[in-house]
Amino acid sequence: MVDSERKQLQLALNGLKSKHIDNVSIWDLHTLVHYPNSAVAAHWGPAFLPWHREFLRQFEITLQNEQPELIGIPFWDSTLDHGLDPRDEFDPRPQHSQPHNVGGPTLFLTYFSRKNKRLPDPSDSILWSEELMGNGSGFVKNGPFKDWNTNVLMPLSPVPIQRLYRSTGGRSSDRLMSPKDVEWITTRKILVN
Incomplete structure (x- = not known):
């Protein structure tokens, strides 16, 4: 992704965060649709791939409405940033x-x-730089998504968090997908819902 494409993506994402319907940002509406409580069949079963494919297609269209020159959602192989x-x-x-x-x-x-x-520690990734995603530990204070409000309760969070918060390389529940995770998911023979 070249700088101009990255800038378009960042502008589109921030645009979705700044536009509201009934006092909820377009970004937060997409987040709510993805929550397990809202999309019960989307996780832990055979609908996982088709549901997420459609979700990403609709999200991409929403981003392109915000930034018409945006080519699409970039692919990120999080296993490269997972850490050793x-x-x-x-x-x-x-x-x-x-x-x-x-x-x-x-x-x-x-x-x-x-x-x-892969990197020794996921927090060493350039992804968590000011030019890309902003800092990867604590409240996000730099980069294109600094000081984002989180107006919706984050799943698995023990307390409501009002600001965008990251714990890269922190708790095991916050870790990125590893190659072993991907292998485990793709080699499952029996899916239990």
Whole structure:
């Protein structure tokens, strides 16, 4: 995503946060629709993927109404920012060998790699910079979403939070998806609702 596209997205998101219907921002209305209490069938069952696909399509249209030049919602692979799993360490064994001809004798190039190519700590990600999402720990005080009000009760929050708050790398319930989480979800054979 180039700077101009990112700026359009940030303007669109802030536009949704600043426009209200019956004293609730358009952003908060989308948030409320996504809550488990509002969308019971959207989580923990076979409707998960189609429901979220439609939700994202409608959200994208809403963003494009705010910023017509916006191409779409960018993809973010949160597993890259998840942080290293302490069980994953450097693996010194060759991961791949293949012959490589450089015009003379054939050489075998051996590649060594880390099992994980992620950050040691998710809070180290550039995502939590002032240019992108703003700080990743505590109340968001910089970046394009600084000082956002959270007018709706956040699910799983022990107390009502009035401002946008992040705990990147904090509580386990606040962690980003890991590759192991994705693998677990995509390899489930039995879905219990």
